[in-house]
Amino acid sequence: MIVFESDQDLDPKTAYQCYDDRWLLELVFNRYKSDDCLDKTNVQGDFSVIGSEFVNFITTVMTCRIIRKATRADLLHKMSYGDLMDDLSSAWRKANAPQKPKTDDGCWVHTLQIVFEELEALGLSDPVHKPEPKKRGRKKKEPEASKNKRPRGRTRKDAKPSVGLL
Secondary structure (H helix, E strand, O other), rough: EEEEEOOOOOOOHHHHHHHHHHHHHHHHHHHHHHOOOOOOOOOOOOHHHHHHHHHHHHHHHHHHHHHHHHHHOOOOOOOOOHHHHHHHHHHHHHHHOOOEEEEOOOOOHHHHHHHHHHHHHHHEEOOOOOOOOOOOOOOOOOOOOOOOOOOOOOOOOOOOHHHOOO
């Protein structure tokens, strides 16, 4: 159970969406500061600080977009953001690989099947075309139109009905 305490008059769904966006910001800043080691600039000039902050801003925007895309692909329900980034960092391509990556083009280096599935879910690699599964059992026989079938049921001996059956 989640309890929200606020001085705002919001319906529960709006309050939860605000909390969810706030949690996204916490994840981004955690990645920004600790995981990417971007909490220190180590620069002295004004232009260096501006350039460093610009790069940090671009990194933050990219991280938000990655999180949003992974959420839409339903990957963050199965794993954490850190696990996803670890998996994606193991996907390497050869330098002479074609521009549009495909899962089965042979230009991937030591990439696991689970990473291919994640890349396909994110739209970063074209999936392998899988043939449709074959139907099981025998094929149905085609009816032969040239063969005349015998009418069903017994033929009556006399065409006139008897008086007792009326």
